[in-house]
Every structure is written in structure tokens, then in C-alpha cells.
Amino acid sequence: MASSTPHSPRRVAAVIGVLSLAVFMSSLDLFIVNLAFPYIGREYHGTSLSSLSWVLNGYTVVFAAVLVPAGRWADRIGRRRLFVAGLVTFSVGSLLCGLAPGVAELIAARVVQACGAGMMVPTSLSLLLAEVPAAARPRAIGTWSAIGALGAGLGPVIGGLLVQISWRLVFWINLPVGLIAVLLAARVVAESRDERSASQGRPDIAGAALLAASVGLFALALVKAPDWGWASGGVAALVAASLACGAAMVARSRRHHSPVIELELLRSRSFSGAFLASILYYSAFGAFVLGSVEFLTSVWGYSAVRAGLAIAPGPLMVLPFARLVAPRLVARFGGPGRVAVLGCTVGGAAQLLWLTQMTGHPDYLTHLLPAQLLGGAGVGLTIPSLLGAGSASLTADRFGTGSGILNMGRQIGTVLGVAALVAILTHVDPANALATYRHGVILVIGFFASAAVVSAVLLGGRVARPAGAGVAPAGAGVAPAGAGVAPAGAVLETVA
Numbered sequence: 001m002a003s004s005t006p007h008s009p010r011r012v013a014a015v016i017g018v019l020s021l022a023v024f025m026s027s028l029d030l031f032i033v034n035l036a037f038p039y040i041g042r043e044y045h046g047t048s049l050s051s052l053s054w055v056l057n058g059y060t061v062v063f064a065a066v067l068v069p070a071g072r073w074a075d076r077i078g079r080r081r082l083f084v085a086g087l088v089t090f091s092v093g094s095l096l097c098g099l100a101p102g103v104a105e106l107i108a109a110r111v112v113q114a115c116g117a118g119m120m121v122p123t124s125l126s127l128l129l130a131e132v133p134a135a136a137r138p139r140a141i142g143t144w145s146a147i148g149a150l151g152a153g154l155g156p157v158i159g160g161l162l163v164q165i166s167w168r169l170v171f172w173i174n175l176p177v178g179l180i181a182v183l184l185a186a187r188v189v190a191e192s193r194d195e196r197s198a199s200q201g202r203p204d205i206a207g208a209a210l211l212a213a214s215v216g217l218f219a220l221a222l223v224k225a226p227d228w229g230w231a232s233g234g235v236a237a238l239v240a241a242s243l244a245c246g247a248a249m250v251a252r253s254r255r256h257h258s259p260v261i262e263l264e265l266l267r268s269r270s271f272s273g274a275f276l277a278s279i280l281y282y283s284a285f286g287a288f289v290l291g292s293v294e295f296l297t298s299v300w301g302y303s304a305v306r307a308g309l310a311i312a313p314g315p316l317m318v319l320p321f322a323r324l325v326a327p328r329l330v331a332r333f334g335g336p337g338r339v340a341v342l343g344c345t346v347g348g349a350a351q352l353l354w355l356t357q358m359t360g361h362p363d364y365l366t367h368l369l370p371a372q373l374l375g376g377a378g379v380g381l382t383i384p385s386l387l388g389a390g391s392a393s394l395t396a397d398r399f400g401t402g403s404g405i406l407n408m409g410r411q412i413g414t415v416l417g418v419a420a421l422v423a424i425l426t427h428v429d430p431a432n433a434l435a436t437y438r439h440g441v442i443l444v445i446g447f448f449a450s451a452a453v454v455s456a457v458l459l460g461g462r463v464a465r466p467a468g469a470g471v472a473p474a475g476a477g478v479a480p481a482g483a484g485v486a487p488a489g490a491v492l493e494t495v496a
Helices: 009-043 049-077 079-099 103-131 134-162 174-188 195-200 205-228 233-255 269-298 304-311 313-333 336-357 364-391 396-425 430-459
Strands: none
Touching: 009 049, 009 079, 009 103, 009 134, 009 174, 009 269, 009 304, 049 079, 049 103, 049 205, 049 396, 079 103, 079 174, 103 134, 103 396, 134 269, 134 304, 134 313, 134 364, 205 233, 205 396, 269 304, 269 336, 269 364, 269 396, 269 430, 304 313, 304 364, 313 336, 313 364, 336 364, 336 430, 364 396, 364 430, 396 430
16 A cells, blocks of 8 residues: 555545546447457458447446446445456456457457456446545546546547557557556555445346346347348347346346345436436447447548547547536536536537538548537536536445446446447448438437436436535535445435
8 A cells, every 4th residue: 555645635646547547448448449340350251240249239238237236246345356356357358359269259258358347447436436535526536437438539549550450459458557557456545345235145146137138138129120120020029028137127126135226326316317317428429439430431431540540639628628627617507417418418519510511521620520529528528427416316335336327327328329320330321321320420419419308307406515515516425535424414415
């Protein structure tokens, strides 16, 4: 452990850096494969986009399913312990991905990666909330979430550079980073756990499997619908099976002592609103990232490197807006939910601008770049605001579970957005490709608009701070670090 005092600025900065590095890795790997798709497809000749999409969706589905049980295990056995285990598992999965001899083996290795990511992400956020003093949490959460979004946005950029050498490097790049993160975590991050969680029993593993089946079957229905027919019996059966698994998961959550989704948390308007808005927002975000890569490489004919660099200005806008602009707007607007509405609206406006400027001939500076910059600003405003609004109702003993559920919403949204876009792009007519990609942009706009409406209705109220709390409203509204149990009145409520 570092010799710095527990809450010294130097040590807090080191903790934020280590935990943000982990979420950067998991987000980077969520989207870094986008630009590797053509190269993987060429090596494994005859693999379709719908099949390759499972290299992304298989990762995301398992990621979503593991998050909450991992958060509960972290509260039970130690958050740092599970965080380090997640880093190791993720790195082993990355090694296996690079060694995969075929698409099936690659998808299986991505599942291993996803298990590691599912352990890293909720424990990184719960450790952040436990380690960082209450007054510093707004900015810490903004940094953590923005770096995660930066990883997702820079995935195509870094991927585009690495695939020029070998697509396998997009996975092996994680090995040195993972090793550094493990060493730093052991040195600067303190262990924390919820001492009462041991009496709550084991997490609901069967419920997590039902969640994965529900989301995966629904995504499969979306991907297969263009080939099978939207009204076909096969698609109907997949949707019915998805709904059945989802209903079974909810039923288990009602009676299980450690459910995959704690329904009591969803009774909080701010938490349930942030959860639903995250699903919709990340549906837009996932579809946007994949759609941008496919458009630039297929319609404008960009190389992988050029496409990655073309996307880069958007992600570069995320960190300053999340770190500097969003916290100030939260204080001025009276709550993170209102900033989330603004961010979703800005994201939709950026895509609407791109829709009006789309052309089959490359015109980057005047047509695409303005939308990229505006969209990056929207991401920087939205992601930390949704996280802040959702975590406002979390007490210290629910850090792991609550952050796992919120992040689960992000992954579910990504799966649904990617699957919906793949359904649109499955049969692109080369003679009229532009029209098909415009439909994809309209899909993204619809998701952004829906997220804005949900945020306005459920998160748009002014946040009331308890007297003497002394915590900026952008904060997660959680107990002071190390308190173990949130004191009465530490939970912020959203006033309609």
C-alpha cells in the first residue's frame, strides 16, 4: 500500500487512475474489434457480418450477465480481491483471443474476456466510491465514466492502427496494460467489503444465466430477422424464449436472497430512470460506433487507419466535457438528470446534422467532422450525468450491486443497438448503400431521442441536498468513503 495518507490528493489521484485504467481496457475491448472485422473475415473466409457481430455481442451479453453477481461477490469477499481477479481473467482471455484458430474459438475466448471485464467494472466503481472522499466524488465519477467512454470511442482508432500489423494485436495489447494495472492495484487500492453480505447467501448464478439467455436470444432474433423474415416462426420463437427467460429471471429476483437484479433498487425513481435511460443511450452509442466504422470503410472506402483517425476527434471531446463542463452544468441546472437530458439531445442533434450531410463521396471536414465534435460533447455530458443520477440513491452497502446493475444497463443497450444495426446493414444494396446507412442513422437518432425523453420524465427533477451534506449535486449521493453504512439522510432524492 502506498504510504500516502488515506485521502491525500496524491493517493486519490492514483486510485482514480488505476480504476479508470481498468474500465478503459474493458470499454476499449468492447469496440476495438469493429475495425478488425474485415481482417478477421478475410482470414476466416466466408464469415458474414451477422456472424462476426457475435465477436462483439457475445462479449457484451456475458459482460452484462456477470456484472451484478460480480458486484455481489465483491461486496462479500473483497472488492479489490475480485478486481484483481477480473484483471487477470481479462488478460488471459485476451491472450486466448489472439491465439484463436477460428471464429467459434474467438467468440469463446471473448466470453472469457467478458467474465473478467464483468468482474472489473462494478468493483472498480464500488472501490472508487469507497476510496474517494465525498466532496471529490463528482469529479472522480466524471473521470471514471469519461475514460470508459474514451476507451469505447478510441477503440476503432487504436484498432485501425494495430490491424495493419495483425488483427490479433488488438487483443494482445491488453497483456502489458493488464499486468501494470494488477501491480498498481495491489499497491495503491485498499481492500473494502460489506461485512453484512456474508449473511445474504451466494449470488443468483442461475438468474445471471437467464439474463444472458434473454438478452442473447433477443439479439439473435434481431440479427436473424432479415434472413428468416420478421414474421417467421423462428424469429417469433426466439423472441418468446427471450421473454420467457426474462420473466423467469424477474421471478427469481423477487424471491432470491441475492438476486441478479435487486427489484427494490428499481423502486427508486432516479435509479430506475438512469437504468432505462442507459439502456437506450448505449443502444444509440453502440449502433453509432459500429455504423460509423462500417460507413467509412464500405461507402467512403477509407482504410482501417484512416477510418480510426476520422472517428478520433469525437472521443477527444469526451474527457473535457465530462471532467470540466458536466459538473458545472449539474450545479447550474440543479441535478445530473437535467444534464443527461441535454447530453442526449446534443447526441441526437449531432446525428441529425450528419443525416442531413451524408453523401456517398468523402467530404470529411465539412460533412462528418462537425457531427463528430458535437456528438463527442454529447457523450461527455451524458455518461457521467446518468451515472451520477443513478448512483444518487445508492448507500455504501449497495455500491457493488447498484453499480453492477447500472453498468448492466449499458451493456444490454450496446447489445440491442448493435443487433438492431446489423439487422439494417445485413443486406446492403451496393447500388444504394447510402440509403441503408441513413436508415441506420435514423435508428441512432431514435435511441437518443428516447433516452432524452426518459431522462426528462424520470431524472429531470431538481436534486435536493440534505442540510449540511456539503456534497455537490453531481456526486453520487453515497455515504462518505469508508463509512460502511450510509448515514440517515445521505441518500439524495429526485423531486418530480
